[in-house]
Amino acid sequence: MKYWTTRFSQYHAFNWLMIWLLLCSSAILLFPAAKLGPAAAHWLHACSLYLWLGILISSSYFVSQCILILMDVAQQQLTQYQQRHKLEQMIRCLDFSERAILREFVLQRKSVIKLPITEPAVKNLLESGVLTYAYGQPLFEDDSMIKALMIAMPARPLITYRALGLTKGKMSEEQIEQIMSARPKFASKGSAR
Incomplete structure (x- = not known):
């Protein structure tokens, strides 16, 4: 989790901004348009492209962060495996x-x-x-x-x-x-x- 501690938590305010963008855009789009007034429904219809764009940007940000964290975990596992393999070879070949x-x-x-x-x-x-x-x-x-x-x-x-x-x-x-x-x-x- 080295990536998480060094990079992801470093942008704490930006992460919260992306979470709010995702939640607010999703909530507005999922809210039934029939319960809104005609002016709000018209505004929702006009801004739906921007709301979908907000969902796309924020969700792709979190997906990319998850991919980077998974790559970091995989790299750590590979490093540990290589170190263990090196130690096993060294101990097997002790003079x-x-x-x-x-x-x-x-x-x-x-x-x-x-x-x-x-x-x-x-x-x-x-x-x-x-x-x-x-x-x-x-x-x-x-x-x-x-x-x-x-x-x-x-x-x-x-x-x-x-x-x-x-x-x-x-x-x-x-x-x-x-x-x-x-x-x-x-x-x-x-x-x-």
């Missing part, structure tokens, strides 16, 4: 270091982790929309800082144990050792603090 970074959220049992945004895997996850800044986008460009990051809301349902290389059941000591040795050095240091 070893990206998987290890996402596993850290499970291993540390935290929803927010401080990670260096200059790290290539972290940067790639940020750019693809899998990770996002926990407390809003930084106001100034400072790539050297470690930022608090979290898994983006649209990506959360797509990140499963299978996508992370984990099993739901009990893991063997060897599997646990492999996962712990695959932890990124910066993440394991951050959890130790």
Whole structure:
């Protein structure tokens, strides 16, 4: 409904004018001419073309606004579908270091982790929309800082144990050792603090 909030509500007075034009023209044309006096009936007959023109203009205005709103909704749906498809492809094609970074959220049992945004895997996850800044986008460009990051809301349902290389059941000591040795050095240091 972005179109409605930015465009349609912007012309509030014009919208009311079109509503009144439509209602008044319709009411005058639908009123039975037999109940009017001869002078009013003659005036109605003379002005009927203008009244029909008012109905045509106001109704076409509202039809065009409805079409624009429907196009806006369709565009939003398409954008959401494309973003979800992009996230699905990204999560399906995670490399070893990206998987290890996402596993850290499970291993540390935290929803927010401080990670260096200059790290290539972290940067790639940020750019693809899998990770996002926990407390809003930084106001100034400072790539050297470690930022608090979290898994983006649209990506959360797509990140499963299978996508992370984990099993739901009990893991063997060897599997646990492999996962712990695959932890990124910066993440394991951050959890130790």
